[in-house]
Amino acid sequence: MVAPFRLHSLEETAVGVGTRAGHTRSLRRRRAQRRGRLLAAFVVLVLVAMAVVAAFRLEAAAPVASVTATMAPSVRVVSSPVVLPWPATGQSAVAVPSIGIDVTSGPERPVPIASLTKMMTAYVVLHDHPLALGQNGPSITMTQTDVGYFDDDTVEDEANAQVTAGEVLTERQLLEGLLVHSANNYADTLARWDAGGIPAFVAKMNRFAALLGMDHTHYADPSGFDQASASTAGDLLKVAASDMEDPTFAGIVKMTSVTLPVAGTISTYTPLLGVDGVIGVKSGFTTAAGGCDVVAVVREVHGHSVLILGAVTGQEGPNVLGTAGAMALTLANQAGTSIGSSPLVHAGEVVARVSAVGNTVVARAGSTADFLSWPGVTAERLLVDDRTIRAGADKGTKVGSVVVALGEQREVIPVVLSRRLPQPTVLQRLF
Numbered sequence: 001m002v003a004p005f006r007l008h009s010l011e012e013t014a015v016g017v018g019t020r021a022g023h024t025r026s027l028r029r030r031r032a033q034r035r036g037r038l039l040a041a042f043v044v045l046v047l048v049a050m051a052v053v054a055a056f057r058l059e060a061a062a063p064v065a066s067v068t069a070t071m072a073p074s075v076r077v078v079s080s081p082v083v084l085p086w087p088a089t090g091q092s093a094v095a096v097p098s099i100g101i102d103v104t105s106g107p108e109r110p111v112p113i114a115s116l117t118k119m120m121t122a123y124v125v126l127h128d129h130p131l132a133l134g135q136n137g138p139s140i141t142m143t144q145t146d147v148g149y150f151d152d153d154t155v156e157d158e159a160n161a162q163v164t165a166g167e168v169l170t171e172r173q174l175l176e177g178l179l180v181h182s183a184n185n186y187a188d189t190l191a192r193w194d195a196g197g198i199p200a201f202v203a204k205m206n207r208f209a210a211l212l213g214m215d216h217t218h219y220a221d222p223s224g225f226d227q228a229s230a231s232t233a234g235d236l237l238k239v240a241a242s243d244m245e246d247p248t249f250a251g252i253v254k255m256t257s258v259t260l261p262v263a264g265t266i267s268t269y270t271p272l273l274g275v276d277g278v279i280g281v282k283s284g285f286t287t288a289a290g291g292c293d294v295v296a297v298v299r300e301v302h303g304h305s306v307l308i309l310g311a312v313t314g315q316e317g318p319n320v321l322g323t324a325g326a327m328a329l330t331l332a333n334q335a336g337t338s339i340g341s342s343p344l345v346h347a348g349e350v351v352a353r354v355s356a357v358g359n360t361v362v363a364r365a366g367s368t369a370d371f372l373s374w375p376g377v378t379a380e381r382l383l384v385d386d387r388t389i390r391a392g393a394d395k396g397t398k399v400g401s402v403v404v405a406l407g408e409q410r411e412v413i414p415v416v417l418s419r420r421l422p423q424p425t426v427l428q429r430l431f
Contacts, residue, residue: 063391065356065421067363067399069383075344077373082338087327090290090314093233094335097241098306100407101374103335108232110216111313114284115159115182115269116231116292117224119239120205122175125190126246127208129171133247137171140193149185158184158225161263169260172248176258179249179282181266184223191222198222212238227288233311240281240294240309253280253296271325278329281309283321289313291320295328299336304372306339308332342373344404345381345413351402352383352415356391359422366414369404379406383415392423 086092086105095102131137142163153160161183163169169177174193177186191201198221205219214235220228243249256274257267270283270293277297284292292313298305310332315324345351345365352363371379385400393399395417402413 063356065354065389065391065393065399067352067354067383067385067389069352070362071345071349071351071381071383071402073382074378074380076378077340077342077344077375079340079342079373079375081375082335084334084338085330087312087315089316090312090324091233092310092312092327092331093237094311094331095237095241095309096306096335096339096372096374096407097244097309098304098408099339099372099374099377101377102234102237104232104234108216108234110218110230110232112224112227112286112289113229113231113236113313114224114286114289114292115184116236116282116284116294116313117219117222117229118178118182118187118284119236119243119282119294120209120219121187121190121201121222122179122249123239123243124201124204124208125171125175125194126243126249128194128204130246131172131175131248133251135172135248139168139170140174140189142167142169142189145192146185146189149188153184156225158223159269160185161260161266163189164262167262172252173258173260175248176252176255177260177263177266179252180255180258180268181263182269182282182284183263183266184225187221187223209235209239212242214238224284224289225286227286233313236294236311236313237309240296240311241307244281244296244307244309250280253282269321271322272329276329276333278325283325285321291315291317291322291324293321293324293328295325295332297329297332297336299333301336301339302341302370302372306336306372308336310335338374340373340375341370343368344371344373344379344406345369345402350418352399354389354393354399354417354421356389356421359391361421362418363399363415364418365402366398366416369402369411369413371404371406371409371411373406377406379404381405389417389421391421393417393421395419397421 093104144165147165150163159182161177174186174190177183191198195201209217217231217235220226259265272278278295280296281294294311297308310328312324312328317323347368349365350362351365354361382403389399397417398414400415404411
């Protein structure tokens with residue numbers, strides 16, 4: 001049975017429509033309220049986060065400052081040139097290792113150097129078999145080969161020291177005979193002991209010469225009797241300076257004589273040893289080389305003990321060794337009086353700037369660096385930022401050091417703030 005069709009009245013329809021509209025408005029209102037609450041919560045979260053960040057930034061350590069050098073990295077000593085009394089013949093040179101200078105008499109060319117060769121022989125032996133001061137080193141038994149070296153030197157009228165087969169000499173004794181009495185046979189014995197043979201040892205000598213920057217030097221034998229062993233006065237001072245750094249070598253070349261088991265007491269050929277403060281180092285003579293000498297003296301200069309070396313080659317006359325020694329000593333003495341003292345950093349000198357958050361303060365050297373000097377030498381200066389500096393650091397705070405170097409001289413000068421480095425403002429801390 002079909003249900004009868006019912007026609008709604010206009011009133012009923014209006015009521016239904018109103019009810020639905022009200023429901024929609026209520027739904028929209030609730031949604032708006034929910035969005036409002038979410039927005040408010042988000043704003044609160046943002047404000048809380050900003051407060052946390054602000055608190056963190058305000059409580060954080062002050063920013064680290066940058067330290068930048070403003071000084072020149074090098075400084076050249078300017079003063080009147082030194083005039084030295086160069087010999088009229090041969091070649092000559094002076095060196096002051098502590099200042100890092102070596103000066104020659106003019107353009108150099110390799111010439112025979114006789115027994116000055118033995119400075120390199122000793123250098124190689126002590127490099128390969130170092131001796132602490134006072135030590136004797138290994139014992140070496142003389143063989144018939146060593147006796148043969150002595151016999152050959154005697155026939156050739158070379159400087160020598162007698163040995164016998166079975167005699168035992170220490171490394172130090174052989175070096176003493178080599179350097180004090182200039183024994184050529186000891187040079188050959190040491191070469192064979194060190195390298196197994198003379199050619200191998202000579203190859204070592206030339207390798208070390210290259211390492212020391214002796215660009216005009218070539219060795220042909222360990223003793224210098226071979227005139228093909230050639231060098232220049234300037235080159236010779238390079239090996240002499242390195243030798244004198246070894247206390248064993250320096251101690252031996254001061255000796256005027258040495259006593260050995262078979263050879264007995266034998267004296268030095270080096271002239272002026274012990275005269276006017278001469279403490280070494282080596283002389284030499286052959287017909288090809290003429291008179292040669294390298295002297296070492298220590299002089300008090302501006303309150304410092306300074307090693308000065310002088311070298312002379314190719315001298316002639318009736319007393320060639322005495323002439324060479326006197327000329328070398330004169331050069332060394334004149335060099336000593338020509339050494340100056342120069343302030344390479346001045347106390348209060350601005351050497352750096354320190355910057356943080358837009359503020360910059362200069363930093364100054366805390367003291368003066370006075371160095372022994374020579375006209376024309378150049379000193380190196382390096383700023384070392386050795387600690388973390390922050391904004392707000394007080395006046396006088398150490399921000400680093402200037403390391404000054406000239407030759408063997410080194411000095412470290414503190415660098416300090418000239419005034420307080422400002423703290424960042426609140427806005428700078430926040431943003």
